[in-house]
Amino acid sequence: MDLMPSPEEEQIIDTARALLSKELPVDYLRWEKGAAAAPDRALLSAFAELGWIALGLPEDAGGFGFGATEEMLLFREAGRALVTPMLMAAVIAARLAAARGDAESVAALVSGERKVGLTISADGGEPHYVIEGDGADHVLLVAGNRVALLPAGNFGERAPVAGVDGAVTLERATLNEDGAALSADGEAARPLLRHLSLLIAATLVGAAEAVRDLTVAHASERSQFGQKIGSFQAVSHPCADMAVRCEAALSQAKLAAIALRDGSEDAGFQVQAARIVAIDAAIANASAAIQLHGGMGFAAEYPIHFYLKRAHLLDQVGGAAASQLDAFFALDAL
Amino acid sequence: MNLDFTPQEEQFRQEVRAWLQDNAPREHRPGDGEAMRDFDIAWQRRQYEGGWAGIAWPEEYGGRGLSTIEQLIWYQEYARAGAPYIGVNFVGVLHGGPTLIANGSEEQKKAHLLRILKGEEVWCQGFSEPGSGSDLASLRTRAEIDGDHLVVNGQKIWTSFAQWADYQELLVRTDPDAPKHKGISWVICDMRAPGVRVRPIRTIAGHHEYCEVFYDDVRIPLANVVGGLNNGWRVAMSTLGFERGTGFMNEQVRLATDVEALIALVKSRPALMRDTDITRRLSRLRAETAALQAMTYAGISLNERRGAPGAEASILRLYHGLLTQRLGRLSMEVLGTANLELSDPEAGWTGPYLYSFSRTIGGGTAEIQRNIIAERVLGLPRSR
């Protein structure tokens, strides 16, 4: 039993962290020309080349055969860097294609040639919200118990709308049917939804950690009343609570990733728990972070709000917190 | 990263499970009085005879010399078997003994360790004083050297199970002129020595768990100083490290059992099942309890790499305390009118609910844990 990353896992973390902090610094300027023009898009091919999309796919399915643990650690870094959810969509789309035995699609996805947006709808009904569909040729649909990969052309009446998370593009659209390229329903969708939840949990852990770090740095720098604000307990204690939430969410995400990788019976339980604690950590930490930054925290030029908004966005993908809690409660004890 | 237990560890688990199945007391643990003490001592003795006391203690002092991982397996199985709370043996087995192992002289180890494991010596912890709680280093109980003895005068308070204890880990001021952290010594105090007087105090959960202890010219041999005269602060920090770290492993594991019991109760009552406020709060608690277990694993993994528990133990301690309180609060809502009946602090629901208030006070308050996390984990400036 060991929850510390192995040397190979460390290497994945280090590579990702180094690349992302250099190429995708979290700065509002990154999205100033609109989300579709953000440098994330241009880097998707580079990520694909590094093997990030194929990382966890089995080798016989065209992947690199790493486990869910490596993917979890990678998406934690992606969460810190607020990488476009197109990366996550591509990873799940590749899994779907692999499960359907569509080697051609797998190849197009893992090479980064096929760009994938993300679509959600409440229980499959209208409207559909298309996230990062601007510039995507395919869309991963996650609705109720269904996961499908559709050509972007399957959506009609597409209308851009201002989104809460301004770091992604958002459109309302109607699903025109379904010359669905690839689709998984019910039981067949379950492993994909589970995997998606793990990646979401990992991303949210990264977000929770990023705002913790920004806040600790700010509280150690900023002085008022002749002292660092971090020496006021009304500041330092919420920071401590952030650290506690990070530790809980990270540990649980690790445990869930291991359970998923190993095909343990409790994988579903652990992943759902990871998602629940991670969304709470991300939203609570970002909220506290805004408060502890004062006026800066409320300013669009300061990056904390992006994390809060990304957390709310991801919460809607594959079932929001309340439905996660209901489903988790229904599970039997381990 | 992995959750694999080695074949030896799995084998160990099977042995533990079988033994607990046959030997864990089935009868109700008395919550107070001599009956409680006798029960706790008898159970400690039975564990020792079965070869399960001191799993991670060195073999030369009667332990098994195994790792924290085996210790964790023991607690997992212990909780699974519904084995009773450690009670009066908490201090001796979980932090007094480990402190002696880390800091004691050979003579001190020989004199006490085996007897602690066998349930022949009950220990208590004399740290807090009426004027010194969170600010422990301000303690004033003084000890003057007289030949080869210390002569102790002063008072301790909140000393758990002092009325049942044979020995005490006692912090005294041996150099009143030194800076406050530098004039303290950690000594072994014989609770039967002349001049020691104990007055039990009742807790909000209804039991006489802790006490006031008065010292009136109590003579303690200098040979009972652990870790060197005036070096007591460092020794005390090692004691608190054990208390906040491995000492709470049992309770961390146990929480999952309690959360599942409350979930089962709610699932058996359709009216409660329709109350999404209750079911969702309980669901969230279930997820966080899973996370607590993951944090326990993560903590052990870190310790195995680094060799000692660190300030991160405060994260676990705080998280556990807050979760336990939320469980208690929820149980009061779930129980309905049945919550009017008081149970023991370690059984049923109302006793544990009341007891849960102590979880963010004893062993360092939640505020002190947050100070530690802020300063030592996050590196924030010291609070004032």
Ligand SMILES: Cc1cc2nc3c(=O)[nH]c(=O)nc-3n(C[C@H](O)[C@H](O)[C@H](O)COP(=O)(O)OP(=O)(O)OC[C@H]3O[C@@H](n4cnc5c(N)ncnc54)[C@H](O)[C@@H]3O)c2cc1C
């Ligand atoms: C069930 C139980 C068993 C115990 N058993 C033992 C035992 O066996 N041996 C023993 O020695 N002690 C024992 N204690 C005592 C325990 O360690 C102390 O109660 C604890 O350390 C707090 O000290 P205090 O009671 O003096 O409270 P205080 O230190 O007076 O604290 C009062 C309040 O002020 C807050 N506060 C104090 N300082 C700060 C600060 N710097 N920043 C922010 N907030 C602050 C505290 O968090 C608390 O909320 C036990 C306590 C309980 C509840």
